[in-house]
Structures are given as C-alpha cells and as structure tokens.
Amino acid sequence: MDVKIFQFNGCNKCFNESLLLKLNSEYNVEYIKDPKNWKEEKIETAVLTGYLLPNDKEQVLKIRSNAKKVIAYGSCTVTGGVFALANQHGHEVTPLRTFDNDVIEVEGCLGEIDELLSVINEEVPKKPKKLCDLCTRRATCDYLDEVHRQIELEDEETCFNDLGFLCNGFVSRECKERCINYNTPCRGCKELVERSGIRMLGMFGTLMGNIEVATEHSEKGATDKLADEEDDVTRSLPDILGNFFRFTLPTSGLPKGRIPSSGSLLEDLFSGRLIEELPLITGLLGGEKSISLTLKIIETYEKANQIEVSEQTKRYREELLKLEERLQKAIENEDATQYKEITEEIRQIAGNMNLSNIFFGGFKSQIDDNDNFDDYKTHIFEVVEGTYKNGSVEYSIDSEGVIKEVKITEG
Ligand code: SF4
Ligand code: SF4
Ligand code: SF4
Numbered sequence: 001m002d003v004k005i006f007q008f009n010g011c012n013k014c015f016n017e018s019l020l021l022k023l024n025s026e027y028n029v030e031y032i033k034d035p036k037n038w039k040e041e042k043i044e045t046a047v048l049t050g051y052l053l054p055n056d057k058e059q060v061l062k063i064r065s066n067a068k069k070v071i072a073y074g075s076c077t078v079t080g081g082v083f084a085l086a087n088q089h090g091h092e093v094t095p096l097r098t099f100d101n102d103v104i105e106v107e108g109c110l111g112e113i114d115e116l117l118s119v120i121n122e123e124v125p126k127k128p129k130k131l132c133d134l135c136t137r138r139a140t141c142d143y144l145d146e147v148h149r150q151i152e153l154e155d156e157e158t159c160f161n162d163l164g165f166l167c168n169g170f171v172s173r174e175c176k177e178r179c180i181n182y183n184t185p186c187r188g189c190k191e192l193v194e195r196s197g198i199r200m201l202g203m204f205g206t207l208m209g210n211i212e213v214a215t216e217h218s219e220k221g222a223t224d225k226l227a228d229e230e231d232d233v234t235r236s237l238p239d240i241l242g243n244f245f246r247f248t249l250p251t252s253g254l255p256k257g258r259i260p261s262s263g264s265l266l267e268d269l270f271s272g273r274l275i276e277e278l279p280l281i282t283g284l285l286g287g288e289k290s291i292s293l294t295l296k297i298i299e300t301y302e303k304a305n306q307i308e309v310s311e312q313t314k315r316y317r318e319e320l321l322k323l324e325e326r327l328q329k330a331i332e333n334e335d336a337t338q339y340k341e342i343t344e345e346i347r348q349i350a351g352n353m354n355l356s357n358i359f360f361g362g363f364k365s366q367i368d369d370n371d372n373f374d375d376y377k378t379h380i381f382e383v384v385e386g387t388y389k390n391g392s393v394e395y396s397i398d399s400e401g402v403i404k405e406v407k408i409t410e411g
Pocket of ligand 2: 159
C-alpha cells in the first residue's frame with residue numbers, strides 16, 4: 001500500500017514518528033518535507049502532519065483531489081495543537097477539517113503510531129477509554145481551598161485536581177505518552193468529548209466552589225461575567241487559555257483572540273504561558289531538537305537563580321543530549337529501527353516523547369528502579385521576575401511567572 005506523509009508547518013515530531021510505518025513491509029512510504037513543491041500524482045493514503053495556515057489550503061486541496069484517503073495525524077493538524085495558542089494573538093492556525101470535511105483524524109501530541117496504523121488499515125475503532133480509568137490516582141471531588149501551580153511529589157495517590165493542580169484527565173482519552181505517569185498532569189491532547197476545554201473549565205470551576213469567585217453585572221443588568229481582577233480562579237491560575245485549551249483553541253468555540261501580535265507565531269504562542277509550563281511546551285513542539293531546547297530553557301533559569309542540580313541529574317541530561325544527536329542521525333537516514341530503539345531509550349529517562357519527566361532542578365519521577373530518586377528529584381522552585389538569556393534562547397517573565405516574551409533563534 002502506498003502511503004505519502006506530508007509535513008506542513010512547525011514541529012516535525014509526528015512526521016518523524018511516522019518513520020515507524022517503515023517497520024511494516026506492507027507499506028511503501030514516502031516522506032514529503034516540502035508539500036508546496038510536491039509534484040501531483042495519485043495517492044492511496046495521504047497523511048498530513050504539522051499545523052496549517054489559511055495559505056496551506058490550496059496545497060491541502062490538491063492533495064485531497066489526488067488521494068483516496070486523507071488522514072490528519074497529530075493534534076497540530078487535527079485541532080491546531082499547541083501552535084494554535086498563537087490564535088490568541090490573531091493568528092489563524094487552522095484544523096484540517098476546516099479545509100476538508102472528509103478527513104480521518106488521529107489526535108494526540110505526539111500522534112500515536114498504532115492509531116495511525118489502525119486507520120490506514122481501516123480497522124474498526126475501539127471504544128475509547130477515559131484516561132482517569134487508567135490512572136493510579138483517585139479523585140475525591142472535594143472542594144478545593146487553594147489552587148497550586150507546582151506540587152511536591154510525595155503524594156502519589158490523590159488525583160491532581162484534588163491537590164489543586166489542574167489535570168485534564170477527566171475529559172481525555174487513554175494515551176500512550178501518559179504524562180500522568182511522570183507526575184505531570186494531563187493537558188488534554190486527546191479529547192474524550194467535544195469542546196473538552198470548556199467542560200474541564202466547568203469541572204475545575206466546580207471544585208473551586210469554596211474559593212471566592214467575583215461576579216459583575218453586565219450593561220443589561222444580568223450577572224454574566226465571572227472574572228475580574230479580584231477573581232480567585234484567574235488569580236490562582238493566570239493562564240486559563242494555556243491550561244484548558246492547550247491543544248484545542250480553534251475548535252474550542254472561544255472567539256478569536258485580540259491581543260496584538262509580536263509578528264512571530266512562535267513567540268506569540270509562548271507569551272501568556274507560565275514558567276512552569278515552559279518545559280512542557282518545548283518538549284512538545286521542539287521537533288527533533290525538543291530535548292536540547294527544553295534543557296536550554298531550564299538550565300538558563302537554573303543558572304540565573306542558583307537552583308542546585310545534582311550530579312545524577314547532570315548525567316541523565318547529558319545522556320539525553322547524546323540520544324538526541326543519535327536520533328537526528330536516524331531521522332536523517334530514515335532508519336526506522338534505530339529511531340525505535342533510540343526513542344525507547346529517551347522514554348526511559350524523559351518519561352515519554354513529550355519529555356514529561358524533565359523539569360527545573362531535576363526529574364519528576366524515578367528513572368531506574370535501582371536509583372536513589374532523592375539524588376535527582378525536582379523540588380518546587382521560586383518564580384523570579386526577569387529576563388533569561390542563553391545563546392539562542394531568551395525569555396522574560398513577570399513577578400507571577402507569566403511569560404512576557406520569548407525569542408528562540410536557530411542553534
Ligand atoms: S506539536 Fe505535537 S502534535 Fe504537533 S507535530 Fe509536534 S508532536 Fe505532533
Ligand atoms: S484527573 Fe488526572 S490525576 Fe485525576 S484521576 Fe484523572 S487522570 Fe488521574
Ligand atoms: S496524559 Fe499527556 S499524552 Fe496523554 S492525553 Fe494527556 S496530555 Fe495527552
């Protein structure tokens with residue numbers, strides 16, 4: 001069977017993951033890195049990865065008119081993904097379904113290769129399981145007294161939401177990357193229900209019933225606004241958009257954002273996010289450089305604020321950087337066997353390909369059963385206002401840890 005994989009904009013992690021299709025000799029796979037210069041021909045199965053903009057429509061429709069089957073692979077193509085956070089600043093990251101209403105969607109950041117295989121093979125989809133059903137933590141649904149942006153790692157049994165730490169597991173499907181296994185709450189890259197962000201916002205708001213919520217009447221006299229400067233929900237969780245709509249802004253039903261753009265989509269998607277979310281975002285969208293980018297962001301902050309890092313943490317980080325180099329070579333050579341082996345090794349240290357285990361000061365969960373976790377575990381860190389710069393990376397945060405500006409240049 002002929003399968004052509006097209007990489008559009010942004011991160012190429014899903015594109016790279018599709019190398020695994022080559023392990024299956026039934027498929028004749030071709031990789032197209034530059035869809036705009038693709039020479040038209042008939043296709044059995046077209047797989048589109050990366051995020052889309054309005055000016056990609058023409059190319060998407062060309063592919064559509066030549067393909068028997070079109071698959072959107074990964075959250076970027078399905079719902080806009082993490083790049084669509086820039087739509088808050090007026091960008092138009094657009095889900096594939098807007099251009100073509102006959103696409104098969106494989107949601108997820110990272111998109112899962114087994115799900116891609118299953119739709120290529122036209123297998124009957126399994127009924128999705130709820131992520132919470134597979135989580136070892138248990139919810140009590142007690143009202144919260146406080147919202148937390150970072151937690152100590154001691155409690156491994158209580159649901160993150162009950163600890164005051166937002167987890168979108170309630171509205172998400174079972175996944176392979178399973179951030180929750182690495183003390184990282186789910187941010188909802190695989191929706192269980194439509195408009196999952198709005199539903200999760202409602203659920204978390206309910207848990208916050210003990211916390212004062214300010215209301216304000218509208219011009220018409222009704223009370224129609226929950227948030228103002230005194231509102232505890234937005235004060236405790238300053239980035240509602242990035243927390244509840246990280247992958248789904250264009251399909252969330254929220255109106256288009258009106259914050260002025262800096263002119264750069266990448267910078268716009270980062271601004272407004274929280275410092276503790278930075279490694280989680282670079283781990284997602286950094287493509288084949290996600291490890292080095294994430295570590296650079298983290299180490300810049302650690303160095304400037306004298307956050308101590310253990311020797312064991314340094315060793316694990318060095319190992320990850322070497323693995324990234326090997327991974328880049330495997331991708332360059334389209335070597336699927338090597339790709340598989342190396343990504344498995346990365347997962348052992350970083351938790352998953354979202355790098356959920358990597359954080360400021362150390363790692364969030366134990367890497368090896370024989371290790372002494374105390375040697376390299378992370379701790380709650382202080383938010384320090386300032387501008388942080390290290391070569392190709394520069395970012396500024398305010399006193400609440402909200403990112404004001406990010407600049408990432410090649411390197
Ligand atoms: S950001 Fe996520 S969904 Fe988008 S290409 Fe990268 S891994 Fe895939
Ligand atoms: S909401 Fe998150 S932490 Fe809580 S049970 Fe579900 S997946 Fe686990
Ligand atoms: S746990 Fe992570 S990979 Fe799984 S659905 Fe949530 S955000 Fe996505």
